Amino acid sequence: MADRLICMESNRVTRAFEDPVLLHDIRVLKNLLEAEEKYVPQSSYFNCVQTDIKPYMRRMVTEWMGEVCVEQNTEEEVFPLAVNYLDRFLGIQNIPRNKLQCLGAACMFLASKLKENYHISAEQLVIYTDNSITLTDLREMESTVLQVLKWDLSAITPCDFVAQIVHRLALDPAKVAQVKQHANIFIKFCATDNKFMLYTPSMVAAGCVCVSVIAVNASYPALMQSLCNITSIDMEVLKACQDSIQQIVATYLTQYVRQHNLTSTPLVDTQLKNNHPVVSQSTTPTDVRDINLVAVDDQNRLMSQ
Secondary structure: OOOOOOOOOOOOOOOOOOOHHHHHOHHHHHHHHHHHHHHOOOOOHHHHOOOOOOHHHHHHHHHHHHHHHHHOOOOOOHHHHHHHHHHHHHOOOOOOHHHHHHHHHHHHHHHHHHHOOOOOOHHHHHHHOOOOOOHHHHHHHHHHHHHHOOOOOOOOOOHHHHHHHHHHHOOOHHHHHHHHHHHHHHHHHHHOOHHHHHOOHHHHHHHHHHHHHHHOOOOOOOHHHHHHHHHOOOHHHHHHHHHHHHHHHHHHHHHHHHHHOOOOOHHHHHHHHHOOOOOOOOOOOOOHHHHHHHHHHHHHHHHOO
16 A cells, blocks of 8 residues: 655644743843833833824824734733834934835834744735835834834743743732733733833733732732842832723723623623723722723724724
């Protein structure tokens, strides 16, 4: 009987596993903490660099970037990294508003190339802009971004800290995956809000992990103090960051409930009644099911377009 050649290849993208050596080595965390400020804008560029770009424009383009990353099922790091490129570029180079979406596309293009096995194609990105830019526009903007950022693309983002922080909290193993998942979702929320672009990645990550631990009911004594010890962040500063994250999470959930006419959770009912998305530190900032609904609904909605 003749031998047969069987092809075992598939279209499934293989994701990398976390390296336990890197998680256990405290030097990795220390190096991240020492280098992170290099990749944070030094000031709000709306006041001192940009003459035509406004905060709401940044929110619009970052939300669009997030939708593209959801539809393309990119790695967790791609979207925050692309927003990092966007903010660093805008902190140096003044551009007109009609170039902002092209800049966002170029930043996604570069971040995808750096983090993905199979990066988003230039042709796909042009389609996502509804053909408002050309391939030439995208390539030229990509070259400009590289020049402005001096080819320094290996930026540190909050995603780089999540595994490091969660590993050192020694949570219930059954809750670890949920905590990481929700922390990464909250990081994406933060990336669309310009107030967080001046926060260090470790601060955003610690705040998101804190809110995530509470959200999944993974009880942990002295949580805030442990996070401060891990990241060397001042307690009051971290609390302020946590409050801001809780507010933006509540805002997203409130908008989600309104858009879909859902029977909301008690927390969202309170937000709608007060018309002000503030969550006290003593309450659970969200229901895990709400966050899962947001993530799944966004992906289904985008796939149907």
